[in-house]
Amino acid sequence: MMKWQEAWETLIELEKRTAQLGSIGSLIGWDEQVNLPKGSAELRAQQQAALGEATHRAASDPKIGECLDVLGEVASYLSAEQKVVVREARKDFDRATRIPSDFVRRREEAQSRSYHAWVTARKSGDFEEFLPHLKSQLTFAHLEAEYLEAEDPYDYWIDRFDPGMTADRIQSLFTPLLKELKPLVETITGADVELPQDTFRGFPVDSQETFLREVVKSMGFNFDRGRIDTAVHPFCSGHPLDCRMTTRFDPDNPLDSLSSAMHETGHGLYEQGLPEDWLDTPMAQAVGMAVHESQARLWENQIGRSRPFWKHWEPRYRELFSKQLSAVDSDTLYRTVNRVALTPIRVDADEVTYNLHIMLRFELEKQLFSGEIKAGELPEAWNAASKKFLGFEPANHSEGCLQDVHWATGAFGYFPSYCTGNMIAAQLWYQLRSELPKLDEQLASGDCKPILEWLRQKVHNKGRLHSTPELVQKISGEELSPRFLVRYLQERYLPLYRA
Amino acid sequence: MMKWQEAWETLIELEKRTAQLGSIGSLIGWDEQVNLPKGSAELRAQQQAALGEATHRAASDPKIGECLDVLGEVASYLSAEQKVVVREARKDFDRATRIPSDFVRRREEAQSRSYHAWVTARKSGDFEEFLPHLKSQLTFAHLEAEYLEAEDPYDYWIDRFDPGMTADRIQSLFTPLLKELKPLVETITGADVELPQDTFRGFPVDSQETFLREVVKSMGFNFDRGRIDTAVHPFCSGHPLDCRMTTRFDPDNPLDSLSSAMHETGHGLYEQGLPEDWLDTPMAQAVGMAVHESQARLWENQIGRSRPFWKHWEPRYRELFSKQLSAVDSDTLYRTVNRVALTPIRVDADEVTYNLHIMLRFELEKQLFSGEIKAGELPEAWNAASKKFLGFEPANHSEGCLQDVHWATGAFGYFPSYCTGNMIAAQLWYQLRSELPKLDEQLASGDCKPILEWLRQKVHNKGRLHSTPELVQKISGEELSPRFLVRYLQERYLPLYRA
Structure with a gap:
C-alpha cells in the first residue's frame, strides 16, 4: 500500500x-x-x-x-x-x-x-x-x-458544463427572468429612438485591430502568455499559460468585433488568473461555464458598454476613425454601443434580447432530449420557438437553426450557461461597485486594474474551490438570482429607451 | 493465431x-x-x-x-x-x-x-x-x-537520418569532393568580379512575400494542403496533407528569403507527393534526409539560380522592385543570384562553399562523438575547423558554433545529409535534363509542371520503396557520386568567375 x-x-x-x-x-x-x-x-x-x-x-x-x-x-x-x-x-x-x-x-x-x-x-x-x-x-x-x-441525459449534459445545475433549476431562474424581460423588451422596441446604424460602415480592419489590441491590453490580458487572432467564430481556448483567443472583423460592424474581443478577453483573464500553483490539476479550472461566461459578460457588457469606459476610450476611437465618426456625437456613439434591437442571430444580439435567444435554445434542447421533437424537425421547431421568444421567424436556416457551432460539436446543455452567466455577471457587478466606490472614476481614466484585482481575488484565484451557487453566495452574500440582471438592464436601458 | x-x-x-x-x-x-x-x-x-x-x-x-x-x-x-x-x-x-x-x-x-x-x-x-x-x-x-x-554512436545517428550510410561512406564521398572544390573556390575567390551587393537593400517585406508566394505556387506547392509562414529559422514540417513551411524576411537580403522559400518548397513538394495510398505508414515517408535535401536543393539551386528560371521571373521581380533594381542590369541580377563568397554563416552560404560548411560540421561531430573534443571545447574546435575549411575564424560564437539549431535539438548526424543531398540533386539534375529536352524553354516560360511530374514519378511517389543508393542508381543508372555536383558547379560558376 x-x-x-x-x-x-x-x-x-x-x-x-x-x-x-x-x-x-x-x-x-x-x-x-x-x-x-x-x-x-x-x-x-x-x-x-x-x-x-x-x-x-x-x-x-x-x-x-x-x-x-x-x-x-x-x-x-x-x-x-x-x-x-x-x-x-x-x-x-x-x-x-x-x-x-x-x-x-x-x-x-x-x-x-x-x-x-x-x-x-x-x-x-x-x-x-x-x-x-x-x-x-x-x-x-x-x-x-x-x-x-445518468438519470436524465439532458441534466447530465447541463451538469457537465455547470456542476450542480439541472434543467429544472435553470427553468426556475429563466421563468421569472422572462416575466421581467418581456415588458422591458416591449418598452424598448416600442420606443421611437433612431440610431445612425448606417454610419458605422467602412471601418478599416487594421485600425479596428489596433484599437481592439489596446483595449485588450488595458484590460490586463497578458500577451506574454496568450494571443488573439482572427477566426470565423470568436472563442477562447488553449491553456492558462498559452491562452489563444480569436475574434473576427467586419468593416461594417466594428462594435461587434470589439465586444467579441472584450468578451473573449473576459474568458482569457479568468484562465490566466487561475491559481498558478495548481495549474494542470482540477483545482486550476473554471468553476463551470456559467461563471466563465459571467467573466466574459462583465467585461463585454457591464464595463464595455458603460459611460465611464467610453469616456476614456472615445477620444482614441475618434482618432482612429475620425472620418467615419464625423457625424456621430458622443451621446449617439454611446446609444449605438447600447443599441437594443431584435435580431435572428444570437451572437449579434444585444445584452437584453440575448437572454431570449438562450431561452429559445434551452426549450429546443429540452425537446430534442425528451424526444418531443426529432433532429429532422429542428428547423420547424426552431422557427416556431423563434416566433414565440423573438416574435418572428428567421429568413433562412443560416440565420436560424444553423447559426451556432455548439450542437455541431456536441456541446448540448452549454447554452443555458450564457444566460446564467449574465445573471452572475450582474450580481457580481453590484457587489464589485459596492466594494470599489471609485470604480467609475477609475474606468473613466482607463484604469481597469482595480476591477481585475477584485476578480482575481474573488473569482479567478479561487479556481474550483467553491461550486457555482456557493461562489456567488460567498461573494455577494445572496443566493444566485435573476433580479440583479433585471435591475441592471432596467437601470441601463430604460433611460435610453423610455418613451 | x-x-x-x-x-x-x-x-x-x-x-x-x-x-x-x-x-x-x-x-x-x-x-x-x-x-x-x-x-x-x-x-x-x-x-x-x-x-x-x-x-x-x-x-x-x-x-x-x-x-x-x-x-x-x-x-x-x-x-x-x-x-x-x-x-x-x-x-x-x-x-x-x-x-x-x-x-x-x-x-x-x-x-x-x-x-x-x-x-x-x-x-x-x-x-x-x-x-x-x-x-x-x-x-x-x-x-x-x-x-x-549500436556499434558506433555516430554511425547510429547518421543511419537514423540516412539509412545505410556511415561516417566512413560519407568520408569517401566528401574527400574527393573537397579535392575538386578547393581549386574551384580558389578560382572564384581569386576572380576580380564586383557585384552591387549594396543595391539589394530596402526591399519591402510585403512585396517580397507577394513574389515568393507566386514562385512557390508556380512550383506546384498545394496551398490547399499547406501554408508558408514566418519564423526565425526556415523549415518544413507537418504532414503530407497539412504541410507547414516557414521562411524569414530581411529587407536588405531579399534573395535569401526567396531561396529559403524555394528550398523549403522543395521539401514540401516531396512531402505532398508521397504515395497517398500509403499515408501515415512507413511507405509514405522520405527515403532519408539526403534525398529530402536533394529535392530542396534541386529547386533552390539547379532551378532557382538558372538563367531560364530568371528569364521568366525577372520582369515580375522588376515590376515589384522597380526602384531598388533600377541600376541593376539583367546580367548583374543573374550574377548576384549566383554570387559566391565565403561567409561564416552556413545558411547564408552559396551553393559552392556550402559544402565546406558541412565538411566542417561533419569533422566536429566525428570528434564530439569519438571524444576527441569535449562539448566545452567546441568553440575553439569550431574556430580551428573554420580556419581549415573556410580560411578564417568567425567573429563571435553567434556566427560560429551557435549559428545552427540542429545540435540544440539533438539532431546530430543530420548535417552530412545536406552535402550528400547536393550530390544527389546534381546527379538527378543531369538525368532530368536528358529526359526532358525542352526543359530550359519550359522553365523560361514559367512552366515547372514537367519537372514536378518527373520528380513525382521518379522520387516522390516511390516513398520508401528503395534505399538512397538504390534510388539514385535506379533513376540515373549510375552509383551515387560527387562528380555530378563537381561538374554542375564548374559549369555554372566557372563562366561567371573565370579570370
Whole structure:
C-alpha cells in the first residue's frame, strides 16, 4: 500500500499529464479554426481522434484509481484544495473509465467532420446537409449519458458544463427572468429612438485591430502568455499559460468585433488568473461555464458598454476613425454601443434580447432530449420557438437553426450557461461597485486594474474551490438570482429607451 | 493465431495512430516557432514531453510486435510495398521498445528547453549559457545509441537520418569532393568580379512575400494542403496533407528569403507527393534526409539560380522592385543570384562553399562523438575547423558554433545529409535534363509542371520503396557520386568567375 503523500504526488503527476494532452487538443483545435488549409480537415479529424484516444488512455490509467483509493481513506489529512482535486479527479476518472476508448475516438472524428459540415451548411443554408451530423452528435450525447448511468441525459449534459445545475433549476431562474424581460423588451422596441446604424460602415480592419489590441491590453490580458487572432467564430481556448483567443472583423460592424474581443478577453483573464500553483490539476479550472461566461459578460457588457469606459476610450476611437465618426456625437456613439434591437442571430444580439435567444435554445434542447421533437424537425421547431421568444421567424436556416457551432460539436446543455452567466455577471457587478466606490472614476481614466484585482481575488484565484451557487453566495452574500440582471438592464436601458 | 490479413490491417491501423500522434508533435513544434507567446515556452516543453510519451506508448504497443511476428512468417505473400512497411515498422518498433518511455519524456522536455536556450545564446553569443544544453543533448544521443546497442554512436545517428550510410561512406564521398572544390573556390575567390551587393537593400517585406508566394505556387506547392509562414529559422514540417513551411524576411537580403522559400518548397513538394495510398505508414515517408535535401536543393539551386528560371521571373521581380533594381542590369541580377563568397554563416552560404560548411560540421561531430573534443571545447574546435575549411575564424560564437539549431535539438548526424543531398540533386539534375529536352524553354516560360511530374514519378511517389543508393542508381543508372555536383558547379560558376 502506497503512503498517502506518495499517492498524492503520483496523482498530481498523472493529472498533469492528462491535462497537458488535453491542452494540446485545445491548441490544435485553435489551429484548425485559425490556420488550417482548406484541404486538411479530414486529417485534422484523424489527428484529434488519435489524440483524444491517447488523452483518454492517460485519463483512465488504473494508477489514478489506485491513488484515489488511497486518498479517499485520508480525507481528514487533506487541505481544502487537495479535497477539490481528489473530488474532481474521481469524477473525471469515473467518466474516463466508463466511456470506452473506441467511443471517444469515433466521437472525436465525427465532431471534427461535423464541424466542417456545419461550416458548409451554414453558408448554403442547407439543413439536410447538416442533419446526419446533428443526429450523430445527439446519439453520441445520449450514449455518453448512458455510459455514465445518468438519470436524465439532458441534466447530465447541463451538469457537465455547470456542476450542480439541472434543467429544472435553470427553468426556475429563466421563468421569472422572462416575466421581467418581456415588458422591458416591449418598452424598448416600442420606443421611437433612431440610431445612425448606417454610419458605422467602412471601418478599416487594421485600425479596428489596433484599437481592439489596446483595449485588450488595458484590460490586463497578458500577451506574454496568450494571443488573439482572427477566426470565423470568436472563442477562447488553449491553456492558462498559452491562452489563444480569436475574434473576427467586419468593416461594417466594428462594435461587434470589439465586444467579441472584450468578451473573449473576459474568458482569457479568468484562465490566466487561475491559481498558478495548481495549474494542470482540477483545482486550476473554471468553476463551470456559467461563471466563465459571467467573466466574459462583465467585461463585454457591464464595463464595455458603460459611460465611464467610453469616456476614456472615445477620444482614441475618434482618432482612429475620425472620418467615419464625423457625424456621430458622443451621446449617439454611446446609444449605438447600447443599441437594443431584435435580431435572428444570437451572437449579434444585444445584452437584453440575448437572454431570449438562450431561452429559445434551452426549450429546443429540452425537446430534442425528451424526444418531443426529432433532429429532422429542428428547423420547424426552431422557427416556431423563434416566433414565440423573438416574435418572428428567421429568413433562412443560416440565420436560424444553423447559426451556432455548439450542437455541431456536441456541446448540448452549454447554452443555458450564457444566460446564467449574465445573471452572475450582474450580481457580481453590484457587489464589485459596492466594494470599489471609485470604480467609475477609475474606468473613466482607463484604469481597469482595480476591477481585475477584485476578480482575481474573488473569482479567478479561487479556481474550483467553491461550486457555482456557493461562489456567488460567498461573494455577494445572496443566493444566485435573476433580479440583479433585471435591475441592471432596467437601470441601463430604460433611460435610453423610455418613451 | 491471427490470420496474416488481419495482422496486416491491425498493423496499418496502429502505424497510422502513431504517425498521427507524431504529426501533432510536428504541428505544435511548428506552432512553437511561429505562434508561441514568449512566456509559454516551458509549457510547450511539458506538452511536447507528454505527447512524446503518448506517441512512444503508441509506437511500442505490444500488438504491433504480434502483428509483425505474424507478418514475418508470410513474407512471400507480401507486395514490395508491404515488405517495406513491415521492414520499417520492425525497425521503428524495436527502437520504440528498447528506449524507455521515461527517457523519451525527459529528452522531449530537455529538447524544448535547449531550443529556447539556444535562441537566447545565439542572440547574446554566450556559449556558456548554451553549454549545459549541448552536453545534455550529447548525453541523450549517446544513451539512445546505447539502448539500441549500436556499434558506433555516430554511425547510429547518421543511419537514423540516412539509412545505410556511415561516417566512413560519407568520408569517401566528401574527400574527393573537397579535392575538386578547393581549386574551384580558389578560382572564384581569386576572380576580380564586383557585384552591387549594396543595391539589394530596402526591399519591402510585403512585396517580397507577394513574389515568393507566386514562385512557390508556380512550383506546384498545394496551398490547399499547406501554408508558408514566418519564423526565425526556415523549415518544413507537418504532414503530407497539412504541410507547414516557414521562411524569414530581411529587407536588405531579399534573395535569401526567396531561396529559403524555394528550398523549403522543395521539401514540401516531396512531402505532398508521397504515395497517398500509403499515408501515415512507413511507405509514405522520405527515403532519408539526403534525398529530402536533394529535392530542396534541386529547386533552390539547379532551378532557382538558372538563367531560364530568371528569364521568366525577372520582369515580375522588376515590376515589384522597380526602384531598388533600377541600376541593376539583367546580367548583374543573374550574377548576384549566383554570387559566391565565403561567409561564416552556413545558411547564408552559396551553393559552392556550402559544402565546406558541412565538411566542417561533419569533422566536429566525428570528434564530439569519438571524444576527441569535449562539448566545452567546441568553440575553439569550431574556430580551428573554420580556419581549415573556410580560411578564417568567425567573429563571435553567434556566427560560429551557435549559428545552427540542429545540435540544440539533438539532431546530430543530420548535417552530412545536406552535402550528400547536393550530390544527389546534381546527379538527378543531369538525368532530368536528358529526359526532358525542352526543359530550359519550359522553365523560361514559367512552366515547372514537367519537372514536378518527373520528380513525382521518379522520387516522390516511390516513398520508401528503395534505399538512397538504390534510388539514385535506379533513376540515373549510375552509383551515387560527387562528380555530378563537381561538374554542375564548374559549369555554372566557372563562366561567371573565370579570370
